Amino acid sequence: MVRIDLLLSGLTACIALIGYLPLQGYLDPFARFFFPAALLAAAYLQVKGRALPPRVLTPASILLFLYLAAQFSLSRLVPVTSDLLVVFLGVRLLGERIGRNYLQAFALSLFCLAASSLYEISAIFLVYLFSLLLMVAVALVLLTFHAQDPAAVLPSREAKKVLTVAALMPVASLPMLLFLFFFLPRTQYPIWNFMNAPAGKKTGLSDTVQPGTAQAVSEVKGAVLRAVTPKVPEQQLYWRAVVLNAFKNDAWVREPAPNDAPAVTRGDAVLQEIYPERTATQYLPALNVPRAITDLRNDASIDGVFVSRRPLDKKVRYLAESVLADTLQTRRIDRDFYLRLPERISERMRGEGLALARSGRSSVEKMAALEAFFRGQRLTYANTGLPVGGDPLDAFLFEKKRGNCEYFASCYAILLRLAGVPSRLVGGYRGGTYNDVGGYYLVTEDMAHVWVEAYLDGVGWQTVDPSAWALGRVRSRQVRGLAMYADMVGFYWDKAVVTYDLDKQLALVRNAGNKARDLRLPPWFGKVMLLTVPVFAALLLFVLWRRQRPPTAEARLLRRMLRLLAKRYPGEIKGDEGIFELSARLNDRHLARFAALYGSAVYRDRPLTRAEAAELEEIVREASQDRP
Amino acid sequence: MQKLAKVDEMNAVLEELSSQHLKGKVRALRLSLMALLTGGHILLEDIPGLGKTTMALAFASALGLSFGRVQCTSDLLPSDITGLSVFDRTEGRFNFIRGPIFNNIVLIDEINRAMPKTQSALLEAMEERRVTVEGVTYQLPEPFLVLATQNPVEQVGTYPLPESQMDRFLIRTGIGYPPEEIEKGILRQGSIRDEIMHIPALVTTDDLVGAIAAVKEVYVGEKVTDYVYAIIRATRNHPLIQAGLSTRGGIGMVDAAKAAAYLHGRDFVAPEDVRDVVHAVCPHRLIFRPEHEGVDKEHVLNAILKEIPLPLT
Structure with missing residues (x-):
């Protein structure tokens, strides 16, 4: 048996730690010691099954904000912000264990990690980032259980399944991450720290x-x-x-x-x-x-x-x-x-x-x-x-x-x-x-x-x-x-990521351009290609469009309606039922109107009149706006 | 879409009967009404004692129709059904005494106990809607519905209907056991045979005639015809089936679908109406290859239906 709330609290603590650790070296002493204290206090409260009420936390947050914001100046923009982030993260841990607070803690942790990259870019950042992504994804899934029933308990096997699926999501997104790596702009030095770091x-x-x-x-x-x-x-x-x-x-x-x-x-x-x-x-x-x-x-x-x-x-x-x-x-x-x-x-x-x-x-x-x-x-x-x-x-x-x-x-x-x-x-x-x-x-x-x-x-x-x-x-x-x-x-x-910069991205494009220029082709090739490629592309697009698009206005309307219903009644639309059957089963008034009008044209072998088509459009529109 | 004639009355009858008197027999009732509205006949195939007769009685009373009943035995003669001429001594001529067939609703109990000669006389009357006795042709009343029953379990001393004659019945269906709660209620209440004798007529004959005319007018579109034809062709090409649906079977399917559409308040047939009636109209018309006799016809039909997509557009 796995208690969802315990698991969630543990994960949140880990997530908060990952937000705090990379920033730790750059924090003011107050924030540096406030966070571990808050973490310990949160653990104590969790054991006792209590939480600080908002009427305590809100004034405390305001006081902390005022105290930290007093040190604010243009040259200390980033340090003060990081202190604030870490302190608020600590405060969030102390609050009631509800979805909103968890989500805020996750967001603050992400911000903290992001803030740490203003000071230092090193390979460990990647480790932090991946662990954070993984844990936030898992925690978000757990949060959906928690939101349904704060006292939810899962059998070990079920819990394992849930955790595996949750962990697979960020892993599956890794290829995307790698893909983006080659295109997104990046900085080669920590934006905030580059001036004072060598000193x-x-x-x-x-x-x-x-x-x-x-x-x-x-x-x-x-x-x-x-x-x-x-x-x-x-x-x-x-x-x-x-x-x-x-x-x-x-x-x-x-x-x-x-x-x-x-x-x-x-x-x-x-x-x-x-x-x-x-x-x-x-x-x-x-x-x-x-x-x-x-x-x-x-x-x-x-x-x-x-x-x-x-x-x-x-x-x-x-x-x-x-x-x-x-x-x-x-x-x-x-x-x-x-x-x-x-x-x-x-x-x-x-x-x-x-x-x-x-x-x-x-x-x-x-x-x-x-x-x-x-x-x-x-x-x-x-x-x-x-x-x-x-x-x-x-x-x-x-x-x-x-x-x-x-x-x-x-x-x-x-x-x-x-x-x-x-x-x-x-x-x-x-x-x-x-x-x-x-x-x-x-x-x-x-x-x-x-x-x-x-x-x-x-x-x-x-x-x-x-x-x-x-x-x-x-x-x-x-x-x-x-x-x-x-x-x-x-x-x-450093070699692969940090020094991989805009110049290299541009060089990649330039190289490709050079290669293309050096390509030897028969002289007529350009003209023929110039003609055929757009024609083929247009043809291809047209065929794809035709294949994807239902041939008649009726069919398009029906498809829109069915998609709408599939969204409204998840898992109910099997696709092997007639529209009248469906409207009787789902007891949906929009579909009933739609079916009567639609069927009276389609099954009577006549095309929809302009007025009918407009009315069907109107029904689909109403149905899409009507939230059951 | 203009209002269909008498559709509310028909549905009211169904509603009244199935909720008040004949609980748990909605499907059989609905199919019977569909058979009546299309001018077809219905074969109820089930073991005795599930309320086939009760249903037929209640059905007739509620519709305000006359009711006749024939209990088939192996020595039943055709004239026992159609009637016969009796010599009137005072007037010095033959008077035709009408048999039970001259009713709007005729219940033929255990039709497979009658000998083939009687069966074919009966079936002829069902098809022609008239009876010829001693050279004189008598028109049967309108509307006219034969509700035949047969016991599929008992085989001794029966003359099973050949497939060609089964084809005459528009619909074949079972009644099935009522659901648990309803059956317990029936047990508590006891037989309601007396009660249903006094069900007041809910509609008039004119209403029924109007409804029958309205069903005839229900539109059958090209898409539906295509769908029906696809089903027919699939049964004809199926490896397990020796003889698929006949054209009469196809007509029956369309007719029943019309009635179903009518009862749904539509003046056109939708493909789901056809699928709705397939299981009542088709299985008894399919002849399987001898080596596949034992295969469940419903299963095969379901498989066929699954293969053919419902034409939605």
């Missing part, structure tokens, strides 16, 4: 590097990009995003690249199809060293940095072509530009660098000497307990001896410059988790990395990663197991 995220990559501003770097574990590409050797997994080449207030910054000769990279190209997450910066990371980026309008610099022309505030994709090399060949650079030094350099560092500069050795030897120096200092790689204060780099090298990649790279590059070797910092990401199932690399925020490029005469820019000389490097955790699959689902969601 809210702490990005691991920045276009300034100044070690010593914080004692610890928090590890953010958000995804940065996913790149579909074959597997690459681990030691070559450097994702180049930005090159920092100058100082501003002792911080590494990027200045427009000076008048260098164009860089050349030799080697086999590795193609990557990259799906970056939304970010505030416009640098387009790609495997070191990228040669070209296509499919997204961008500006390339000669130092291998690509900048998107439009903000990356929505999901996009681009194709990158890289050469896995550790040298970037250039014939000529602006040496002075790459030898500039920051204003403050500690004496000890300056001493180290100048000693090397005076040694008169070649650039390669200087670099080797520096590597030996770094190794000799026994530096540790860490993200916490970082040196801060007046001269953090000095403290890093000689006292605390621990730091992250920024310290390593900064120190090394400055020492190189002191020693007379042109150098610059490269910002990007190091590593990546290969998703074997999806065939792509996942790069996360915590993989943000800075390394150094040193210029060797006659060779070019040589990639050096000083962080590698640290004593021990704590490797970040790998994404494994379930998490890997979850990430993959999210990735394909």
Whole structure:
């Protein structure tokens, strides 16, 4: 035995939860805690078999509305609305368990879910949406039972049947959903949140590097990009995003690249199809060293940095072509530009660098000497307990001896410059988790990395990663197991759904158009088709119309009347009865009038007169308006 | 649509009889009236004691018609039905004494007990509506209805009517047991034979003649004829049936349908009228192949009717 009211209440609670959960992270504390409290209270009331009467709930709703609406402003339009939706949803759960309240709860849940899409579009939305559709459909069917008899109880077998049929309805509508997917317009970014979302995220990559501003770097574990590409050797997994080449207030910054000769990279190209997450910066990371980026309008610099022309505030994709090399060949650079030094350099560092500069050795030897120096200092790689204060780099090298990649790279590059070797910092990401199932690399925020490029005469820019000389490097955790699959689902969601936009829809149409244009046909074909197709179409339509339409006015009238009756007396019209029989059985006064008039013409072998036809029309019209 | 002559009176008779005196015999009563109105005859086939005679009596009284009754036996002679000439000594000539057939309504009880010679004399009178005795032809009264009964169960000492003679009856029907409540009422009340002798006439003979004329005028359209013909053809082509409906059977079907339409207050026949009467008019005219004798005629007919769509337009 299944109690319909219990089932309905449980479903409603689940539906309300699905409305609340996706919004939960974006709610004000009041609404965030009000809803669970209301849900618990509703469960308690259900157990006790009671409900709050409208005379309590209505004033409470008004008060809540006033309280929440007081925070309303144009910039807080969506947050306040979501709060209101969630709070009202909670209030609805507390009310009497009648059809109207259930329906309102369903509608509010749908609105809540819709509101959540203003903040975030992710694959989980699909899961929420499908569960909600399924449960609302089932609940609506149950509601029809509930409306008949609130205390209805169904035997288990019957209940199973009802639930199966109810669940089949939304499932059957899925193909329709897929069909619509290709045509309906969509947005690639959450409409409300796209402006503040990147700001809210702490990005691991920045276009300034100044070690010593914080004692610890928090590890953010958000995804940065996913790149579909074959597997690459681990030691070559450097994702180049930005090159920092100058100082501003002792911080590494990027200045427009000076008048260098164009860089050349030799080697086999590795193609990557990259799906970056939304970010505030416009640098387009790609495997070191990228040669070209296509499919997204961008500006390339000669130092291998690509900048998107439009903000990356929505999901996009681009194709990158890289050469896995550790040298970037250039014939000529602006040496002075790459030898500039920051204003403050500690004496000890300056001493180290100048000693090397005076040694008169070649650039390669200087670099080797520096590597030996770094190794000799026994530096540790860490993200916490970082040196801060007046001269953090000095403290890093000689006292605390621990730091992250920024310290390593900064120190090394400055020492190189002191020693007379042109150098610059490269910002990007190091590593990546290969998703074997999806065939792509996942790069996360915590993989943000800075390394150094040193210029060797006659060779070019040589990639050096000083962080590698640290004593021990704590490797970040790998994404494994379930998490890997979850990430993959999210990735394909972005790939297939979110980045599938109007452009692609238009491209589809354009492609079809192009294909059609390229079709070779005999010259007469067009004219003949132009003539025959409309003729055939018209003919076809006419035949269909004739077949579907009863041949005579009498038959059309009769069909209208019978359809009307079938609607009024469901299941009563079998189609094997005469009209007089039917009118006697149904005892329908309209049909009796209709039959007398209709029969006296049709069974007397004469066509309907104009007046009779009009009268029959009138009877049909009256019957259609007359509700029994 | 103008009002049909006397239709209200006819329906009133039916209503009065079936609600007051003859409960649970609506169908048989209605068919009998239809037979009377079309000038046909009716064969009631059922076991004794279901009120066939009572019904015939009540029917005659209510319509204000004369009633005659013949109880058939194997030694019944034709003259017992038609009457015979008796010599009048005082006047010195033969006087014709009319038999029971000279009544408006004649009840022939257990017609299959009479010997074929008597049966055929009777059937001739039914068909011709006149009797010729000793060279003199006597016209039978108008309206004229023969209500014959036969017991389908008893076979010993009977002369079953051949199919060709069954064809003379417009309608064959059973009476059937009355519904439970009504039968209990009848048991409580006892026989009402005396009571029905005193049912006042509800209509006059002129009314009846008028009604009969009106039924003749009922229009039979092309669609209905097509429908009737489709039924006839289907019975003729049916694999189980040796001989389908004769043309007379078709005429009977149309006539009965006319009466049905008339009783419904219509001056034209609708296809459902035909279907309404098929089961009363057709089964006894169908001759099945010898190997299919046992098949229920009603079932076959139902199957045929289901195949033929009712012409609605």
